[in-house]
Amino acid sequence: MAIRALIFDVFGTLVDWRSSIAAQAKSTLEPLGYSTDWLAFADAWRNEYQPAMEKVRSGQRGFCKLDVLHRDNLDIVLGRLGWHKVDEPTRQHLNLAWHRLQAWPDVAEAMAMLRQQFLLAPCSNGHIALMANLARHNHWHWDAILGAEIAQDYKPQAIVYQASARAFDLDLSETMMVAAHSSDLEAAAVAGLKTAFIGRPDEYGPGLGEHTATTTVDFEAPDLLALARQLCKG
Amino acid sequence: MAIRALIFDVFGTLVDWRSSIAAQAKSTLEPLGYSTDWLAFADAWRNEYQPAMEKVRSGQRGFCKLDVLHRDNLDIVLGRLGWHKVDEPTRQHLNLAWHRLQAWPDVAEAMAMLRQQFLLAPCSNGHIALMANLARHNHWHWDAILGAEIAQDYKPQAIVYQASARAFDLDLSETMMVAAHSSDLEAAAVAGLKTAFIGRPDEYGPGLGEHTATTTVDFEAPDLLALARQLCKG
Known part of the structure; x- marks a missing residue:
């Protein structure tokens, strides 16, 4: 069955969250007198991401938008640094750095090519507003915002991939998940979708991202533009 | 509070469903030997729309995508005409005329102007895939597809308007519903949203649409372009 839609992981796959968060944390907090290794600050914030979602996936906590988890995690990180005096408006502003x-x-360039041939949507753990704001910020043009919020659960739960395919009225095998993370693609494949891996070798710092897939995928390319050229040459 | 997002009724407000359905029914069925007043065919199909949704709104039937209701209604209309031999692939193709x-x-032109100032999304009873396909067909650029499917109920239930505002992380009063139907806007206003009426005087045939609002609204204009000029002059 032909692939008719591509759905995308976003954090790490489409955006460089680490440099972006480090830069925004620095520009927000340094003028207030705070100083630290800002890339380590970004890593610390991101390190709380999976444990926070796991509480939702396990049923320990009801589904909430990712902003809520990001904010809990920011408070944890600021607390660990002893930066208790960072005020509420600053915390709220910094939390939206993910937008x-x-x-x-x-x-x-890759999205413009892929759009000629496929329906395109994010299938992210970020919620609709976050994804809509990221799209504005980066001039992306999605056909719809799919992913965690429409499924009311977090990846890698199978329902998130399946709900995204079904929202486009497509069979699971007509929908391909694109990600720079083998674990995300392994879950998408088990859920019944096609999968494409792209490398983001610098996601966690120079050379510290995934270079190649460690699971079986339908397509693999060194970056999104290379994948677009593979998929659109036909 | 400033308006930050516009959400739109689609059938009748943005698209001329009556002429489009009549033309597609004719081009699909006339070559198979069927003949009728095709505008009356479109009206008959559309007349089944509210009763079908009412079963969902009243809880008599669980939420389903609008394609399912459209298909039930198509079968009713074909049955009434005695056109029982229209085959399954033809029915499936014709049902997608709404896409x-x-x-x-x-x-x-209006959408391009409004996009400079507001987040934009459909708040239609059409489902995500239908709205995504209509956007492709008409070269629209939405920030997200909101409306009935994300709310799992049909307008004019308050939850549909409210879920759409909340999906953008906005207060209800920061979100404005745009429609050519006073009843839709009355429900949106009761739900807490701002409202804008535009005229579509030919929706049900020449002169047979709503020219002016019959309920109190925040903005009113003779068409969408006039509304865009009102909202974007500031």
């Missing part, structure tokens, strides 16, 4: 992440440089 | 409706002529 203003910069895309990797190949994304705009 | 290929033409926009009123002022919509493209």
Whole structure:
């Protein structure tokens, strides 16, 4: 069955969250007199991401938008640094840094090519507003915002991939998940979708991202533009 | 509080469903030997729309995508005409005519203007795939597809308007419903949203649409382009 839609992981796959969060944390907090290794600050914030979602996936906590989890996690990180005096408006502003992440440089050209051939949507753990704001920030053009919020659960739960395919009225095998994370793609494949891996070797710092897939995928490319050229040559 | 997002009724407000359905029914069925007043065919199909949704709104039937209701209604209309031999692939193709409706002529220019100032989304009883396909067909650029499917109920239930505002992380009063139907806007206002009426005087045939609002609204204009000029002059 032909692939008719591509759905995308976003954090790490389309946007460089680490540099973007570090830059925004620095520009927000340094003028207030705070100083630290800002990339380590970004890593610490991101490290709380999976444990927070796991509470939702396990049923320990009801579904909530990712902003709520990001905010809990920010408070944890600021607390650990002893930065208890960071005020509420500053915390709220900084929490929205996730709505203003910069895309990797190949994304705009690749998305324009892929759009000619496929329906396109994010299938992210970020909620609808976050994804809509990221799209504005990076001039992306989605056909719909799918993913965690429409499924009311977090990846890698199978329902998130399946609900996204079904929202487009497509069979699971007509829908391909694109990600820079093998674990995300392994879950999507088990859920019944096609999968494409792209490398983002610098996601966690120079050379510290995934270079190649460690699970079986339908397509693999060194970046999104290379994948677009593979998929659109036919 | 400033308006930050516009959410739109689609059938009748943005697209001329009556002419589009009549033309597609004719081009699909006339070559098979069927003949009728095709505008009356479109009206008959549309007349089954509210009763079908009422079963969902009243809880008599669980939420389903609008394609399912449209298909039930198509079968009713074909049955009444005695056209029992229209085959399954033809019915399926014709049912998707609602994914290929033409926009009123002022919509493209108006949407481009409004997009500079507001987040934009459909708040339609059409489901995500139908709205995504209509957007492709008419070259629209939505920030997200909101409305009935994300709320799992049909307008004019308050939850549909409210879920759409909340999906954008906005207060109800920061979100404005735009429609050519006073009843839709009355429900949106009761739900807490701002409202804008635009005229579509030919929706049900020449002169047979709503010219002016019959309920109190925040803004009113003779068409969408006029509304865009009102809202974007500031």
